[in-house]
Amino acid sequence: MQSLDFSVLAEWENMSLLLQALVYTVLYTCAGFLLSIVIGMLIAFGQMSKVKPIRYVSLAYLSWFRGTPLLVQLFLLYYGLPLIFGIDTVAWLSGVLALGMYSGSYTSQVIRGAIQSIDKGQMEAGRSLGFSYAQTMRKIIIPQAVVRMLAPMTNEFISLTKNSSLLSTITVVELFRQANIMIADTYKTMEFLIAVAILYYLLNNLIGYLGLLLEKRLGMGDDLR
Known part of the structure; x- marks a missing residue:
């Protein structure tokens, strides 16, 4: 059995590429x-809309x-649009x-759930103060919902980070794709896969840590003490 040789990762050119x-x-x-947040807000409010066509869409x-x-x-998206509609596609886009x-x-669903979890009395209070529905949502409901989101x-951000590795299948040069290119050049499969796994691990744990810091800064969980 061939032993692992991590010296290939000590080369600055390889690490800099990773x-x-x-x-x-x-x-x-x-x-x-960022795009998912925009789409998520549209779909969430569409689900809560009283207009049936919007809700069905x-x-x-x-679904x-x-x-x-x-x-x-x-x-x-990448292969279908050129074949069906003749639209040129860019891999990363x-x-x-x-x-x-x-x-x-x-x-x-996160956005919708957070908004609907706010007590209905908050909306009634806002309307009683003379705010419109949109003003009440913007000034009272959404700020509270954001904390719960x-x-x-x-x-979801962590999941999306891991799912980004699938972009390698459409030739986008991200972390996993770059590792595969280097594996083809050096034949050091496990060494680069372990390095990639560690980098993903560090990145996702950093995201989780930053999320916790933001929660603490906004005082989440104070009501549980």
Whole structure:
């Protein structure tokens, strides 16, 4: 059995390529997450809408993106659009769009759940003060809901970071893709896979730690003491 040789990771050129790919992973994930928040808000309010067509469209979106794998969605977006509609696609842009649309179906439920968890008396109090529905949502309901969203949103961000490795299947050079390229050059499979796993582990734990700090800063959990 061949022993592991981690000296290949000590070479600055190899580590610099991995770290650069890690930066791209973070950028793609952040872009996808921001898009997912926008989509999530639209779907969440669409679900709560009293207009049936809007509600049905939102439910159809949820049904599709939660019921099909992200990998299939990536392939349909990147390879399907040129074949069916003749639209030229860019790998990284398709990847970010797929991440955002997929994650948006899950963030929408976080947003909807947080908003609906706020006591109905808060809305009544806001309306009694002369605020419109939109003003009450913006000034009273949503600020409280945001605090309740932090923990599940942090989890979704971590999940999206791990799912970003699927972008390698459409030739996007992120962390996992870069590792595969280097494995093909050096034949050091386990060494690079272990390095990639450690980098993902450190990144996701950093995200979790920052999420906890933000929760503490906003005073979450004070009512449980």
